[in-house]
Amino acid sequence: xxxxxxxxxxxxxxxxxxxxxxxxxxxxxxxxxxxxxxxxxxxxxxxxxxxxxxxxxxxxxxxxxxxxxxxxxxxxxxxxxxxxxxxxxxxxxxxxxxxxxxxxxxxxxxxxxxxxxxxxxxxxxxxxxxxxxxxxxxxxxxxxxxxxxxxxxxxxxxxxxxxxxxxxxxxxxxxxxxxxxxxxxxxxxxxxxxxxxxxxxxxxxxxxxxxxxxxxxxxxxxxxxxxxxxxxxxxxxxxxxxxxxxxxxxxxxxxxxxxxxxxxxxxxxxxxxxxxxxxxxxxxxxxxxxxxxxxxxxxxxxxxxxxxxxxxxxxxxxxxxxxxxxxxxxxxxxxxxxxxxxxxxxxxxxxxxxxxxxxxxxxxxxxxxxxxxxxxxxxxxxxxxxxxxxxxxxxxxxxxxxxxxxxxxxxxxxxxxxxxxxxxxxxxxxxxxxxxxxxxxxxxxxxxxxxxxxxxxxx
Numbered sequence: 045x046x047x048x049x050x051x052x053x054x055x056x057x058x059x060x061x062x063x064x065x066x067x068x069x070x071x072x073x074x075x076x077x078x079x080x081x082x083x084x085x086x087x088x089x090x091x092x093x094x095x096x097x098x099x100x101x102x103x104x105x106x107x108x109x110x111x112x113x114x115x116x117x118x119x120x121x122x123x124x125x126x127x128x129x130x131x132x133x134x135x136x137x138x139x140x141x142x143x144x145x146x147x148x149x150x151x152x153x154x155x156x157x158x159x160x161x162x163x164x165x166x167x168x169x170x171x172x173x174x175x176x177x178x179x180x181x182x183x184x185x186x187x188x189x190x191x192x193x194x195x196x197x198x199x200x201x202x203x204x205x206x207x208x209x210x211x212x213x214x215x216x217x218x219x220x221x222x223x224x225x226x227x228x229x230x231x232x233x234x235x236x237x238x239x240x241x242x243x244x245x246x247x248x249x250x251x252x253x254x255x256x257x258x259x260x261x262x263x264x265x266x267x268x269x270x271x272x273x274x275x276x277x278x279x280x281x282x283x284x285x286x287x288x289x290x291x292x293x294x295x296x297x298x299x300x301x302x303x304x305x306x307x308x309x310x311x312x313x314x315x316x317x318x319x320x321x322x323x324x325x326x327x328x329x330x331x332x333x334x335x336x337x338x339x340x341x342x343x344x345x346x347x348x349x350x351x352x353x354x355x356x357x358x359x360x361x362x363x364x365x366x367x368x369x370x371x372x373x374x375x376x377x378x379x380x381x382x383x384x385x386x387x388x389x390x391x392x393x394x395x396x397x398x399x400x401x402x403x404x405x406x407x408x409x410x411x412x413x414x415x416x417x418x419x420x421x422x423x424x425x426x427x428x429x430x431x432x433x434x435x436x437x438x439x440x441x442x443x444x445x446x447x448x449x450x451x452x453x454x455x456x457x458x459x460x461x462x463x464x465x466x467x468x469x470x471x472x473x474x475x476x477x478x479x480x481x482x483x484x485x486x487x488x489x490x491x492x493x494x495x496x497x498x499x500x501x502x503x
């Protein structure tokens with residue numbers, strides 16, 4: 045798409061928003077009802093597109109993408125009337141008589157830039173929240189997931205006019221054109237490097253931005269953990285979508301006294317969940333493209349292989365792999381893995397864990413497997429991270445009741461449910477002053493008797 049065409053779309057959206065067409069709550073509800081019905085009617089097409097891009101099974105596609113978007117839509121439909129209500133607050137005595145309140149208002153024209161790893165979920169979830177808040181939206185899905193991106197464009201254009209919701213496909217050129225234009229809000233999900241570019245492009249316009257990034261999310265297993273259950277849940281979270289999940293456990297930090305036992309359970313769970321050869325498992329996905337396939341292979345140190353390591357260049361698949369005796373100087377610990385490799389490091393004291401997490405970039409997620417209340421309290425209080433789970437992985441993002449987002453290097457802002465509505469909403473603070481009475485104490489000339497009254501009201 046040309047730069048001029050993009051400029052025209054943004055202009056039409058701005059005019060449409062100014063017309064007030066997106067403001068009625070029933071209009072927002074109707075739009076979400078149409079979107080939910082569209083997804084339900086096209087579930088098979090979506091699954092096939094996700095299979096083509098990432099090798100996902102139909103079950104995983106529904107569990108991790110289609111179903112989660114439908115759940116977010118349903119939440120918004122059920123709660124939007126409450127979310128859009130004016131919030132009354134107490135008025136100070138000095139402002140009597142008056143009524144004070146906060147009025148939720150949409151920002152205006154919103155840009156949503158989404159990634160390739162969960163191309164449906166991470167495109168439509170913020171879109172749902174933006175529509176619920178009353179905005180118009182320009183959606184830019186990833187060029188790395190072409191089948192799903194093309195389908196998103198086809199589906200959304202069936203129910204939305206471009207002045208309400210527009211889908212811009214393409215690559216870096218289109219991204220550049222979009223970021224050169226003024227938006228009222230930008231929502232970006234992707235890498236830290238691109239997030240820095242988005243923030244820099246937004247700065248001249250003073251455009252508020254939500255960044256959903258990633259990082260090396262630790263998974264901590266202490267000596268009190270239920271190791272068998274921990275292994276089952278770690279394997280699930282790590283190798284879901286072939287490890288191409290922003291909140292996947294990036295590395296395992298295990299107490300040295302239980303490492304060998306946990307490693308045995310991890311190997312057992314790998315075979316139980318994926319079979320003796322995951323490359324022959326029709327439900328096991330693939331790496332998104334050749335570039336990332338080769339990058340991940342370059343992180344494997346064969347001297348530290350504990351399980352897996354095989355690959356198929358024709359299908360872009362890498363066996364679920366465990367690396368043992370890993371140290372921070374290894375290549376696999378120098379970047380976010382974003383693939384099916386699980387490095388294992390060990391520790392001896394809880395202070396060592398807190399120091400390790402605190403001395404590196406703040407991660408998007410942290411997982412702790414423990415039955416020790418003291419350890420749980422210290423880790424959750426003293427370690428900085430976006431969100432996470434105790435005795436599980438991944439599932440904290442699968443609810444509209446919890447905000448999801450990063451901190452520091454892993455992002456800023458959050459969304460899902462009420463948090464998503466708030467992200468795309470500006471709350472106007474308004475004092476509605478009555479006219480039947482006007483206290484004279486604030487006006488010049490100031491009388492001595494007013495001085496005491498002012499102190500009384502403002503003490």
